Amino acid sequence: MLPVAQGRGVGTELLDIAKRACDRLELWTFQRNALARRFYETRGFALVEQTDGARNEEKEPDVRYLWTRQ
Numbered sequence: 001m002l003p004v005a006q007g008r009g010v011g012t013e014l015l016d017i018a019k020r021a022c023d024r025l026e027l028w029t030f031q032r033n034a035l036a037r038r039f040y041e042t043r044g045f046a047l048v049e050q051t052d053g054a055r056n057e058e059k060e061p062d063v064r065y066l067w068t069r070q
Contacts (some may be wrong), residue, residue: 015043023068024067024068027065029046029065030062040065040067045066046065047063047064048065050064
């Protein structure tokens with residue numbers, strides 16, 4: 001996302017749409033992407049796995065997050 005587009009609520013709204021449609025969401029992001037990690041964590045996603053990146057195309061350490069409906 002472009003920096004000028006960040007903080008306007010679009011990502012939150014899209015995530016809320018996905019949450020309403022699903023009982024469980026799972027996603028990956030890179031370990032070094034602190035903004036994305038904070039975004040997901042503050043919206044109820046739990047960190048469930050960290051890898052060294054050996055299994056992804058970029059060979060970049062990543063993390064897997066999970067959200068489940070309460």
